[in-house]
Amino acid sequence: MPVPRQARPAAEVTSHIWPSGGRHLWASGGTSAAQTHARGHLVYAASGILAVHTERGTSIVPANRVAWTPAGFTHDHRAHGDTDMRIVFLAPSHARLLPERPAVFLASGLAREVLLALTGPGNYDDATPGYRRPARVRLLRVLVDELREAHEQPLHLPEPRDDRLRAVARMLYETPADNATLAELGRTIGASPRTLSRLFHTELGMTFYEWRTQLRVYHALVLLADGRDTTQTAHACGWANPSGFIAAFRAIIGTTPGRYRADRWAPPRSRSSFAR
Incomplete structure (x- = not known):
């Protein structure tokens, strides 16, 4: 980048991972290692901006987008700005309803709230019961339905x-x-x-x-x-x-x-x- 960055207070590096999803809070410029998952997953930036890189190119995921990476695709993430990244893994029954290739969707207000609910503290805090399985399955179906009805709107650099x-x-x-x-x-x-x-x-x-x-x-x-x-x-x-x-x-x-x-x-x- 030819223009120097302005200083911004660094965010505390925090990570929570559980079987159905995860949450990372990264300082600007943070990157993940290249990785591949057995299940497809959705990522959303509750703050900051994510760049998702796969063999198909780089997709930019600002606040009004949700990125989908199917199972088996090698990928990595980069944070621009202090970034609160949310991750939701999908079971095959839900994943089959989404494309078989990486995609970026316009995120409705409902989709964003469901993503935040599915990745909030109730999912990893032992003191909080969180969402029990039937409720989570219903929320996941709502999320997938919202994405299926949304237009793909990638900011994609092949x-x-x-x-x-x-x-x-x-x-x-x-x-x-x-x-x-x-x-x-x-x-x-x-x-x-x-x-x-x-x-x-x-x-x-x-x-x-x-x-x-x-x-x-x-x-x-x-x-x-x-x-x-x-x-x-x-x-x-x-x-x-x-x-x-x-x-x-x-x-x-x-x-x-x-x-x-x-x-x-x-x-x-x-x-x-x-x-x-």
Whole structure:
């Protein structure tokens, strides 16, 4: 990231794991080791932002998304901003109702509350009875039904395989504000713009400009989590003015950067503390 981070108080590293799920509170920049699970699982960031990486690419999971990773997919997580990550494992009877590939869904208000309930202290505190099995099964079915009715809304950065695309991606990851055209980037790596354009379509399923916009919004989410304001973030990610950034951000995330940033750090009851 070319822009230095602003200091933010580090969160206490806390972890609770139980057979049906788990909860991690990570300081910004925390990462997990690559891992594979025998059951598929959902992850949700009650605060902060998660990046979920699999062989298919990287999905960014802000507060209004839920990420699904099926059983058997190797994956790792990275936290941007102090992040409260919730995990719910699904039995095969529920997992079969979701895609057989990694996916990211728009999270309804009900889905978020169910996720918080299924991963709250009643699940791991011996002094609290928590949800008994019949109630948990009902909540899981509600959660899966909510996700099945939701549209998939990934902020997904597919992983390039072609060496030429990898070179372009590496340059733009390092300098997301670079406004070089595809022809200019092609001259740098020794590939024609027509070849690169074809590779973006066939390998990544999007145009170069769509991919770069996704990349820039990803970097914008990281900067907003680090406390940058809308204008600073717009310029750092390559937009000439905040209005263009706001329009692109709203088209992908579904809200404005200012509202997103305010909601991220506001203390409503569902995000007020780790004691939830």
